[in-house]
Amino acid sequence: MNRSEFLSSLSDVLQRAVEVDDAGFGNVQRLAPGRANLEIVAQHGFSSPFLDFFKFVSVLDDSACGRAYRLKARVVVQDVLTDPHFAPFADVAIEAGFRAVQSTPIVGLHGDVLGVLSTHFRQPHRLTREAIGKLDACAREAATIMQAYDGNGHDGHDRHAYGEASGRDPGY
Numbered sequence: 366m367n368r369s370e371f372l373s374s375l376s377d378v379l380q381r382a383v384e385v386d387d388a389g390f391g392n393v394q395r396l397a398p399g400r401a402n403l404e405i406v407a408q409h410g411f412s413s414p415f416l417d418f419f420k421f422v423s424v425l426d427d428s429a430c431g432r433a434y435r436l437k438a439r440v441v442v443q444d445v446l447t448d449p450h451f452a453p454f455a456d457v458a459i460e461a462g463f464r465a466v467q468s469t470p471i472v473g474l475h476g477d478v479l480g481v482l483s484t485h486f487r488q489p490h491r492l493t494r495e496a497i498g499k500l501d502a503c504a505r506e507a508a509t510i511m512q513a514y515d516g517n518g519h520d521g522h523d524r525h526a527y528g529e530a531s532g533r534d535p536g537y
Contacts, residue, residue, distance in 0.1 A: 371514040375407040375507060379482070382503040383409050386496040388484035390463055393471075393507060394422065394430055395480040403430055403481055410485075415461040428454050430481040433468035437478055439497070441467045444489040458485075465490035469504045471511065479511045 366374070375393050383391040390410035394403035402421040424434045427450040433440040442448045443465050445458040451466075458464070463485035471480040482504045492500075 366510075366514050368514075371510065372407060374510045376409075378503050378507050378510065379407045379409055382482055382484055382500055385499040385503070386484065386486070386490070386492060389487045390461070390485035391483060392419075393480060393482050395471075395511060396424075396434075396478065397421065401425065403434060406480075411461060415457060418457050427451065429466045429468040430483050433470045433481050433483075434478050437470050437472065437476075439467060439469045439500075441465075441492055443491055461485070462487060464488050467492055467500065469500050471504050471507045473508050473512055479508055482507055 379391050379393050382388070391408065392405050392411065393407040395406045396402075397404045400421075401424045403424060404421055405416060405419060408416060419428075419430075422428055422431055424431055426432075429440045429442050429451065432450065442451050445451050445455045445464055445466065451458070458466070465486040465488065466483055467490075468481050468483040470478045471482055473479045482500070484500070
C-alpha cells in the first residue's frame with residue numbers, strides 16, 4: 366500500500382464514521398513514531414485553525430483523543446462546555462463548530478494503540494449502542510489499514526501525510 370492509498374483508505378473509513386451518527390466533523394490521528402504525539406492523517410469538515418491547533422496532540426493531553434489513547438478506551442465528551450477535562454480546549458471546539466466529541470482508540474493486533482478515530486458533533490450528543498458498534502468496526506478497519514501500511518516498510522515518518530490529509534503544505 367502506498368501513501369496515497371493509505372490516506373485514501375483512512376479517509377473512506379473516516380467518512381463512514383462521520384455518517385454513523387450524523388457527526389459534522391471527524392479526524393483520524395496516528396501515533397507519530399518515536400514521539401508521544403498523535404498526528405492528524407485524515408480529516409473531515411475542519412478548517413485551518415482547528416487543524417493547526419490539533420496538528421500534533423501529546424498523548425498526555427486531556428483532550429478526548431489524548432485520554433482515549435492513554436486509557437485504550439473510548440472517551441465521550443457529551444458537551445465540551447461541561448467536561449472539566451476538556452476545558453483547556455473548549456474555546457477551540459466552539460470556534461471549530463462542535464459541542465461534543467467521541468474518540469475511539471485504534472488498537473492493533475498486539476494490543477498497541479496505533480492512533481485515534483474521533484467524530485465531532487455540532488450539538489451536545491450522546492452515542493447510541495448502534496453507533497458505538499459501528500464506530501468500533503471503523504476503528505478496527507483503520508487498524509488493519511495502518512498495520513498494512515506499516516507492514517509495507519513504512520516507518521510512519523510520512524512527513525507529508527498531514528498536508529495531504531488537510532489539502533495544505535505541512536510546513537516541515
